[in-house]
Amino acid sequence: MSFVLRLLNLLSFLVDAVILKTMIHIALFEPEIAINVGSIARTSLANNSKLHLIRPFAFRLNDKALKRSAMDYWNEVDLQVHASFNDFFKGFEKEFETKRVFSLTTKANRFHSEASFNDGDVFLFGPESRGLPLEIRQMTEELKIPMHKKARSLNLAVSVGVLSFEVARQLNYLNLS
Secondary structure, three states: OHHHHHHHHHHHHHHHHHHOOOOOEEEEEOOOOHHHHHHHHHHHHHOOOEEEEEOOOOOOOOOHHHHHHHHHHHHHOOEEEEOOHHHHHHHOHHHHHOOOEEEEOOOOOOEHHHOOOOOOOEEEEOOOOOOOOHHHHOOOEEEEOOOOOOOOOOOHHHHHHHHHHHHHHHOOOOOOO
């Protein structure tokens, strides 16, 4: 009987790997606040996105605040850690060349809701205290989330949530129920 159960588990894994592919990639460049990363990890799992963390970051992956905000979802998150931005760039060179990497910045001229998104797109977010460097933003399609003029910026986890569910909406909630 255990052989049958193992076979069923393997088949289930293969179906998930082939049919339920990752919708989008959420990349955090040098994140600083563990609680935000934990919340973003939960959002990534909820909308079937792959989460990329680009080193260095200002906390450890075993940080209690990160685990607390990710709750029991942390081990289920599709996560890849990159040693540097260059390492991340090498993994997504085609997406950079074809303008399928989007950055979120308050300095953009175009709203996130004005862009058309595709399955497999990459969304790059900067650190909480300073945002993405200009030289990286210039390699991407820059977008912003509209907000009142009195606000400087949104919380990073909120921004990821707003953007990722706009993408999910445009993709007709692919693989979500």
